[in-house]
Amino acid sequence: DYTEDYIQTGPGQLYAHSTRLFAVDGVSVPYTWNHTITYDSTKGKMPFLVETLHASSVATEYSPLEEAVAFKIHASIAKGDRSNQCPAGFGLDATGPYCSDEDECAVRNPCSHTCHNTVGSYYCSCPKGLTISADGRTCQDIDECALGGHTCHAGQDCENVVGSYRCVVRCGNGFRRTADGFSCQDVNECQESNACHQRCFNTVGSFYCGCDPGYQLKGRKCTDVNECRQNVCRPDQLCKNTRGGYKCIDLCPSGMTKAENGTCVDIDECRDGTHQCRYNQICENAQGSYRCVCPRGYRSQGVGRPCVDIDECETRDTCQHECRNTLGSYQCTCPAGYRLTPNGKTCQ
Template sequence: MMLTVMFLAAFTLTTVNSQETEETITYTQCTDGYEWDPVRQRCKDIDECEIVPDACKGGMKCVNHYGGYLCLPRTAQIIVNNGREDTAAESTGGRNNVIRRTPADPHRPPPNPTHQIQCATGYEQSEQNVCQDIDECATGTHNCRADQVCINLRGSFSCQCPSGYQKRGEQCVDIDECNLPPYCHHRCVNTPGSYYCQCNSGFQLAANNHTCVDINECDANNPCAQQCYNILGSFICQCNPGFELSSDRINCEDIDECRTSSYICQYQCVNEPGKFSCICPEGYQVVGARTCQDINECETTNECREDEMCWNYHGGFRCYPRNPCQEPYVLTSENRCVCPVSNAICRELPYSIVYKYMSIRSDRTVPSDIFQIQATTIYPNTINTFRIKSGNENGEFYLRVSIVGGQTSARVQRELGDVLIKPVLQCFGCFS
């Protein structure tokens, strides 16, 4: 192999030297291996390694030289010698081949022009009398089909299928990329010569147009009326306390707590957006958010005069005289009036009258006993009589007299409901 290289190099150099002695045919013509440079007005070397297809065979590499080229082993090294005008290939002790080459001298006079050249198939002679490649794709001299793409080659051309198509026989058919290894994360849609990826609902294509990433709907447009929670590929809505999701699973509707139970409030329930509240009748206050408790106006504020005493009852209060006794009775204790026996008028009147005030709840079942008094046995042979003296103008109360064990008692019963007037019971010769 080394001898072959040396022979080629010597042969080429001889050719170059012989060209310098030939006569010039025309001023713009150059010898083989050279072409006219209109800018520098001289002949310049042609790089055959660039224009000759497959210049070297058998794995050899092409090295351009004056007026020709060399085919050298792939392992050959090239050394440029500025002081010598020879080119040689040498091998030292089994080392890689080395090529010494003297670079072209730009001041060397151009070689003498030579005759017309013969170009290989696929090449044509240029105005500079060199062989240049014919672009069959540009000139339309190729024979590619309408569904094929013409690719120009050095000295030839190739008919190939467009991207996304494959050759089947003489035709180009579409490549179904969706049947190949997965290009798409979720779904693949084949198109003529290409494809594109789609994502499932709740996802969107990433910048690479292949991967699907989750859409955070809560950050994007927050479709929920109140609370939004993002999940993979979707979202869920929740409502604040006191609301419930509507049928569309997005909006929230107020819960009417007052309709869920009749016992949620002791007196009355008032529904409000997202909540409820309990109210009590006049004279009561809410305790513990749901229970009604009587307001003791006698301990807070009332309109009783100094000569009156305040009596609290459920839902209100009453002002009563501090001295309920009327002539000829005199007050002997807080609520007892006594008619003195020394007074002749008292002989026909009850000896004592006891005043008692009580509250009667309006929600008590009727008829029911309100209170009971019993006749005294202090005075023997005493005739005891019971009657309702006042407060029963509407007939809501009645008196039931009974004798048990020789003792007479009277019970005042409530006949009707929601009674605000309290009866005054008068008993002659009796005690409570």
């Protein structure tokens, strides 16, 4: 079943159109048709500006003898939904009244390029190289390169331009097409991409990376070389690695250290507590070293052993009369009626 709208467009003239969906291989496809009917204007006009034809019960009969197919259809016509209003695309002509076609191209110019008026509607078209977009009004470029509609040969690339395309030379890696598209020129990666860490050397079609002195290349990155692992300094020197280089520092003798001015100065082991003197030994600093000595009145028993008291009273003539030994010293005494002289040894 389907319907068609009939519009009175003038004396003795009707315009009919309809749109339907048909299933083709399981896919719904829209079909639109229209036609203009002319008749003897003395017959009058439709009772309404718009009437709708309803068609149903379509049947076919085939006659084998006559080799003919007969169609039967039940149809009726009545006023349309808006029987006294002109549909879209038409304007009211009060002289009839009729529904005269509206020239959308002249009134609204809805197309981006070329507009074609039709009865009750319009359609847009595009110049060569362009195609109508989904909105049916604007034109968009046809990418002949992507769609394969070009004639470029092997060794050429297709470059799309608005409304057309052009065939340009194909350039390898490290090269770029010139503006005219006919030749290739080298790309200076060192200037354009800064692909290297420190130093970049451009070559025809490529490039390679390098490093500053004291660095080595790993991939495209430069890392510091530890020259101290290569024994670059004398045995009597200390090697200190620096970024991109190294320093050889003269060593000081044992017991000496490097001053800020670079000279070797003595280390006072007695003051900084790095000496090995033990027990009741006394530390005496020396140039580049130190020594452990016993206090006065004591004598050494050897390295790592405490100092022992010296018994001065065992020595003859220590005192004139009686001698009394003390730790680290001694004391002279006198008999009754005598006193010790200032020298601490004799009596008077």
